[in-house]
Amino acid sequence: MTVAVLDNQEVVRDGVAAAVHRHGEELQLVGSYGAVDEVDVDGPGPDVLVLDLYLGRDDVLVLDHIPALAAWAGAVVLHTAEEKPMPLRRALAHGVHGVILKNDGTEALVNVVRRAAMGDFVCSSVVAEALISDVSLTPRLTVREVEVLSNLRDGLTQRQVGSRLKVAEETVRAHLKSIRGKYIDAEREVTNTGSLVREAGLDGWI
Template sequence: MPVPATPPRPLEVVVVENHESTLAGIAELCAAHPEELRLAGGHTSLDALDLDGPAPDVVVLDLLLGRDDVLSTPAIPRLRDWPAKVLVHTSEEKPVVLRAAVLAGANGVALKNDGLGALLGALRDLREGTHTVSSALALALLEDASLAAALTAREVEVLQGVDDGLSHKQIAARLGIAQHTVKSHVDNACAKYRRIGRPVTNTVSVVRQARSDGWLDG
């Protein structure tokens, strides 16, 4: 007589979430699927995690934490070294910001706007593999080259200076480059946005586009 297969243990999940209501919703999701998920902790701050203790299977990580919505991206490598898989669960939809989280080591992205059902699907995917997204939109934000211009680090620094209210002369002094080089970087950034169909006509509009993609702070 064949021995019945042992069912897999529930996926152990720790949630770090900025909003109590979302934290409660994920707790309810875990309670509704006890055979698949076990909530091992729910916190509003990364400081509450004991990284010297046993790691869960997955950390569901809000990308913006604290009163000032500080990016949690720098914590992702530490969480992966714990070691835990990291599923970014966020309302942030700026391509550059989401791609930075994946480059930092996140195993997947679940958009809050996709709902808790999509989050459950993403967690199921993580049990089976190493990477997941919650929807076609999430995949496009991570992979569609037309959704964000590929700016260089120097172009970002120059546009950040413009966004900070500096003149080209002041930006040149800040970065230690020639003033005409500042203009060249702005022109190059404008050209990149035009190539992907963005309505860029001047310095103000290219800064607006770079901010909307997540290249710039603030």
């Protein structure tokens, strides 16, 4: 079974390589990459690609690259320290075949790699599974609601947000009321606009 790793942290790549080498009778490391542009997606791909969610100096989400990487490799396993629900769910929507949290350890990683290669979708831990599957933990926000919160996080007033989005200030308030209702329904503590921005940030919406 061939394995490749794509992670911008050398220490992580070395850790994955060591885990693979410990299971040399069944696993073979065929690629170790620090950036997406190092990968030749037109060449032969591994059975499993171990992929970090954030790459680059500025920790850029790798979401846009997942479809091409999933077409290149037999399976893509997300190997991440991210514990916010929405980035993980978005990665699933883009085509990853499994999720392992980095603090679950390398033996858990090897198990996930094995199962992903056999065609299973697998999460490494109860925590990872909950982050992905328990939608009650995370209110569903619309694209426009996320835009409103993103602009408020950047320091704009509600009037300025309305101007930027070309909607009335009352419409911005209506979006905030909707967001607040969703978080209250999820039994999350929100009291003002700042707490809405905070909670949406914790979930990974913004």
